[in-house]
Amino acid sequence: MxxxxxxxxxxxxxxxxxxxxxxxxxxxxxxxxxxxxxxxxxxxxxxxxxxxxxxxxxxxxxxxxxxxxxxxxxxxxxxxxxxxxxxxxxxxxATTKITKKVPLHFVGEAESVAVKTDKCTVNHIITELEITCLAEQLPEFIEVDLSGLTVGHSVHVNDIKLAAHIKIVTHGKPNPVLATAVPPVVEEIVVAAAPAADKGKAKGKGKK
CATH class of the missing domain: 2.40.240.10 (Ribosomal Protein L25; Chain P)
Structure with a gap:
């Protein structure tokens, strides 16, 4: 630009x-x-x-x-x-080494087993990552493939395929979660039992 x-x-x-x-x-x-x-x-x-x-x-x-x-x-x-x-x-x-936050672009979510078969909701935990690289090698964004996501599992930083010249800065966190599949909430319908008749009143109706 x-x-x-x-x-x-x-x-x-x-x-x-x-x-x-x-x-x-x-x-x-x-x-x-x-x-x-x-x-x-x-x-x-x-x-x-x-x-x-x-x-x-x-x-x-x-x-x-x-x-x-x-x-x-x-x-x-x-x-x-x-x-x-x-x-x-x-x-x-060309020689300037920089550290900068880059947005994540999530792809393949709709084709994953978690979404397509198990009707999960995918939560994007992190939407950008801080990276270190030469200025001329700065990517506009980092693509995260979610097509292999299954229910109960997550995609972590270590699952991203990056060029060798790009280093991710995690500030001490070993392998942060980027996205996770959350199973759909199953609503349970509870039918309340009909109230029992007041036996005491029923018995007392015919008495004077």
Whole structure:
């Protein structure tokens, strides 16, 4: 994905506020050289950020006629408005080693025995994984095949087939669960017994 950034002349809280009023977003680019303060068109950035790839893949940033590879590292949103307040990008090259979260794409769920035969519900326990790799080798997403899932079983991190250059960061967890098959809930209908007649009252009806 490609986006256009512009050099930001003025800095400070007041200047950033005026930029936002003008439909711009202040930002910064760091790494591989001196930091550069930039501004971007808010609407173009806002719509780009709705796309998954903008958050998890290398981006081409055009600034002053030069295209540079960057990663979106951080952003700040308004507490209640649909407004981007600030963005941070990191310059990267072929030798830059990065650690970044990548979304998981689950496939084959409907064809699994757990869903097709046993009518299970598949819970996606984790929807993204943190990985370490060279920037140019960053995958846009990681595919998780659920076609072999059976009732009572789960798919773990170790079940994913990854390229040798990609390392998963699990923060001490040995083999986290990614998805699990949950059997359908069987509802039991309990029929209440009819209340027994009050024998005492029945016997006392004919007595005076």
């Amino acid at each position: 490609k986006f256009v950034a512009f050099e930001r002349k003025l800095q400070g809280t007041g200047a950033s506020r005026r930029l936002r009023f003008a439909g711009k977003v202040p930002g910064i680019v760091y790494g591989a050289g001196e930091p550069a303060v930039i501004e971007l068109d808010h609407n173009a950035l806002y719509h780009a950020m709705k796309k998954e790839a903008f958050h998890s893949s290398l981006l081409d940033m055009e600034l002053n006629g030069t295209v540079t590879k960057v990663l979106l590292r951080d952003y700040q949103m308004h507490p209640y408005k649909q407004q981007v307040l600030h963005v941070d990008f990191q310059r990267v090259d």
